[in-house]
Amino acid sequence: MSDPIVKVEDLSFGWDGALLQQGASFEVERGSVFGLLGASGCGKSTLMRYLVGLDLPLGGRITIDGQVPDQEVDGRPTFGVMFQSGALIGSLTVGENVALPLQEWTDLPLDAIGGIVTAKLRLVGLERAEDKLPSELSGGMRKRAGIARAMALEPELLFLDEPSAGLDPVTAVEFDELILELNQQLGLTFVVVTHDLESIFKIGQSCIMLDRESKSIIARGDPRVLRDTSTDPRVHSFFNRTRLEVTP
């Protein structure tokens, strides 16, 4: 790979003494939409926590643009993260949520921050929700606001945890289109944790599939190619939504 923005080497992680994945290695190409896939409980969301530096792995190394992510170290974040529920601060309006990183990490005057906030919210279709509290928004709107906040500091890389989970099909499609548009127009790199196959076939350029039983990556590549050509029954069953035949 010519220019990876995320590099994971021999990563092992788990919790409460239980190992979830062992020896995982992969790279995310700059400007791509990369999927972290796998069945429930395989450690997709946990892996994302390690990638963004919220937890320290048991072993191995993660680098983002050559730097080891560590949220214990204060500093301007180099990437944005959208959590599954949006994770907006409940006591702040949507606009204030988006303004928060700009106030902390830029020297912009308030009117300029206000302008950026309005533009970012317009970008995700929430220009009328700027003064609303997160509790007044639907699940899809909260996720959109979460993306706007994650994008506030113009990061090159965005992590999205289950962006389409809990959304109706129309909103989910709109969300996919938003991700594609941001990827194609702004050249942003997306790392998306999902098990929504329809979504990843549409937006994903490459992916890895984690497996709970073998605690390893069992497939990697273009999700559409994996769907059509994989001979591994676990991968074939996952990508084609078929029952996995267990041999005695």
Added chain:
Amino acid sequence: MPSAYAIELVKAGADPGQLRLRGTLWLAEAGPLWTELRRLESSAVRGETLDFEMSGVERIDGGAMALLACLRSELHRRGVKSEFVGAGERVHRLIHLYGGDNKVARLRRRRPIGTFNQLGRATLAILHELKLVTAFFGQMVVSSASLVRSPRSANWRELPATMERSGADAVPIIVVTNFLVALAMAFQSAEQLARFGANILVADLIGISVTRELGPLMVAILVCGRSGAAFAAELGFMQVNGEIDALRTMGFGPMRYLVLPRTLALILVMPLLTLLADLAGILGGLLVGVWHLELSVRGYLNQTARVVSLWDVSTGLIKSVAFGLAISMIACQQGLATAGGAEDVGRRTTSAVVVSLFSIIMIDAAASVLFRLAGL
């Protein structure tokens, strides 16, 4: 480091004015960029044109584009025509993405809310809250009645655990606090009593004040801070998380399943905690009497037994039951009334503690007056 961009204001005769942007525009340099843009555009007046000439822009990120789009909207609202011109294909895509080619909508001016309007809204909010509390009390009475008719429908499983959390776990803090408060009170009064040679009366003072007032009141305050806050936060989080709705859909009414076990637990543990508080308080007074006023242990205890009647202890226990009922009812009502997110959980928890404390003081004052009027 020199700026990677340059801005120039071009105005020639009757031609439209232009802000010519060149170079690379990043969010990292947005502070000085914004200041310069504002300085240059401030001369434009209503009816004029001031376009953004973008042909010299090599690269621009979303943050800088957002600023330019915001400025264009502001110029339009001031009556200054403004468009992006000369942009290359890549920059033009970004202009479109950030709505730089959209028609600028008029801002709706918000009218401030008048004082009377605010006062009216606050009054209506209080009345609404009172209505909810009354309805909650009504529901509780109805649920209690149905529980008496059919005791098996209650959620008895939660009762022992709640009693343990609210009662047994609170014993150390209640014993220590009451012991120390009574000890401090005995020390304060010892000097005055010694002046009149009435050392033994410290037993009277501590015995009566602890059993009638201090014991139940201190227990209520501590239980309010521990269990009241915990009930409100727990139910509030359950409400926010949708767990209460889930219970409802499964046929578990929150009143029967959550509120009544908590209320019953507090009603049962409060008198027991109050008795322990009474004993701890008397022990605090005894320590001062023996070590500071040179009374004998037997003498102090005899005097306490002589002056403290069964009714003195009973009034404290009766009040403690009322306190328990009030704390639980208010905390559960506030918890179940939570709407929104984490902020409202915090607000409702604070509100539960404050309203409970106020109710405790009100109940205590009312009970004192009633007992006095009844000659008890």
